[in-house]
Amino acid sequence: MKKITIIGTGYVGLVTGAGLADFGNEVICADILESKVNQLKKGEIPFFEPGLKELIDRNVNENRLSFTAEIEKSVQLSEVIFIAVGTPELSSGQADLSHVIKVSKLIGENLNFYKVICTKSTVPIGTGKKICKTINENIKSVVDFDYVSNPEFLREGSSVKDFLWPDRVVIGAEETKAFEILKEVYRPLYVNKTPIMHTNIETSEMIKYASNAFLALKISYINEIANLCDKVGADVHQVATAMGKDGRISSKFLHPGPGYGGSCFPKDTKALVNIAKENGLNFKTIEAAIIANENQKIVMFKKLKKLLQNQISGKSIGILGLSFKPNTDDIRESSSLKMISFLIREGAIVKSYDPVVSNQIKNIYPDLNCCSSLEECVADTDAIVIMTDWNVFRSMDLKKVFKIMKKPVILDTRNILSTHELNNIGFKHDNVGRKSII
Numbered sequence: 253m254k255k256i257t258i259i260g261t262g263y264v265g266l267v268t269g270a271g272l273a274d275f276g277n278e279v280i281c282a283d284i285l286e287s288k289v290n291q292l293k294k295g296e297i298p299f300f301e302p303g304l305k306e307l308i309d310r311n312v313n314e315n316r317l318s319f320t321a322e323i324e325k326s327v328q329l330s331e332v333i334f335i336a337v338g339t340p341e342l343s344s345g346q347a348d349l350s351h352v353i354k355v356s357k358l359i360g361e362n363l364n365f366y367k368v369i370c371t372k373s374t375v376p377i378g379t380g381k382k383i384c385k386t387i388n389e390n391i392k393s394v395v396d397f398d399y400v401s402n403p404e405f406l407r408e409g410s411s412v413k414d415f416l417w418p419d420r421v422v423i424g425a426e427e428t429k430a431f432e433i434l435k436e437v438y439r440p441l442y443v444n445k446t447p448i449m450h451t452n453i454e455t456s457e458m459i460k461y462a463s464n465a466f467l468a469l470k471i472s473y474i475n476e477i478a479n480l481c482d483k484v485g486a487d488v489h490q491v492a493t494a495m496g497k498d499g500r501i502s503s504k505f506l507h508p509g510p511g512y513g514g515s516c517f518p519k520d521t522k523a524l525v526n527i528a529k530e531n532g533l534n535f536k537t538i539e540a541a542i543i544a545n546e547n548q549k550i551v552m553f554k555k556l557k558k559l560l561q562n563q564i565s566g567k568s569i570g571i572l573g574l575s576f577k578p579n580t581d582d583i584r585e586s587s588s589l590k591m592i593s594f595l596i597r598e599g600a601i602v603k604s605y606d607p608v609v610s611n612q613i614k615n616i617y618p619d620l621n622c623c624s625s626l627e628e629c630v631a632d633t634d635a636i637v638i639m640t641d642w643n644v645f646r647s648m649d650l651k652k653v654f655k656i657m658k659k660p661v662i663l664d665t666r667n668i669l670s671t672h673e674l675n676n677i678g679f680k681h682d683n684v685g686r687k688s689i690i
């Protein structure tokens with residue numbers, strides 16, 4: 253059992269903190285935002301993440317998890333410090349490391365005995381060295397530390413499960429002592445024989461980017477295959493299923509859609525291209541994946557336009573789903589937002605419904621009509637567009653939808669509806685790469 257401080261209470265920091273407490277460690281989650289800390293102390297979770305509240309409550313009740321805005325004090329008390337602050341994208345496409353560097357300075361200033369400093373945030377390769385330099389420059393007394401890179405592979409919406417049952421844990425550490433301490437932090441996993449990989453720091457930093465960029469590439473690939481399926485009369489799901497049976501390919505992340513979004517893939521792919529450029533290389537495959545992803549959003553809009561015979565202006569369109577994927581309220585880089593902006597630009601009257609997103613969208617589109625029910629969003633529309641594969645949309649009563657729409661037109665960008673059912677009811681519809689269902 254280790255005494256741990258996690259700096260940053262975003263979804264990575266909070267899930268990591270609660271998860272490590274569940275593994276038996278004594279964890280303090282620290283954040284500079286006092287309002288957020290107070291919210292957490294009251295048992296309120298600042299974002300929607302299934303299972304997280306239960307995990308937090310359980311560990312707070314067992315006295316293994318606490319929250320503070322006094323970061324200095326919690327750093328002084330802990331043996332292991334996790335940096336889990338944001339690394340947003342700069343306009344140049346590079347990762348903004350200002351929060352990471354600020355926190356490293358603070359850690360240096362408060363280093364009072366040997367500690368392991370560990371980065372969870374996704375940081376460009378080479379950042380470990382910068383963090384060590386910053387800490388060293390700010391140390392006030394003669395005291396030692398080791399640095400470790402320990403990337404997260406959590407998916408929003410299933411991060412609790414991903415944390416407690418990971419496919420692998422990557423620990424980039426130069427010193428065996430630091431590696432052993434981290435192994436101890438993850439002890440229940442180690443005992444359960446979860447693969448724990450010991451690498452150097454740069455390899456660990458690279459593993460994170462290489463994994464995310466590969467998954468993004470896989471999605472862009474299947475999206476382009478889907479677009480080609482549309483042209484040649486093939487069914488992308490059958491293609492993906494058959495491809496996935498090949499162990500070398502695997503069936504995961506071969507689901508076509510309106511383009512990937514979220515806080516990770518768009519940012520990390522661009523950052524990797526930049527890292528390659530800084531090292532004199534052109535990362536052609538990832539550059540292509542980024543372009544294909546942007547194009548996919550345009551392809552979706554063109555499909556809708558075609559369904560509406562090029563008449564968008566003045567049409568009432570219902571957007572089903574705002575978050576970048578189901579089981580999260582995160583709308584960052586969501587393809588849904590792009591669809592809304594295309595529609596508004598061409599003069600459509602847009603309304604939307606999402607089971608969890610409401611207020612955040614108002615900051616971007618203050619005038620958007622955010623409906624409080626699926627029925628309200630669908631009623632009297634000229635077309636509806638499924639943008640997020642929430643279960644509530646999978647199970648919607650299509651006969652009822654048919655009756656309450658002005659014109660029965662559906663674009664299913666997530667391929668969650670039965671094309672047979674849509675045909676039988678009489679919808680005019682389109683999807684991504686499955687025209688020729690037999």
Ligand code: UGA
Binds near residue numbers: 374407409
């Ligand atoms: C992603 C990675 O999957 C995590 O392993 C990683 O830890 C995380 O980024 C991160 O770096 O923090 P996340 O962005 O939460 O996780 O969500 P994903 O489930 O990967 O989905 C990303 C996007 O790809 C979504 O827009 C989703 O709809 C889309 N997607 C995913 C597809 O279009 N098709 C698929 O087959 C899978």
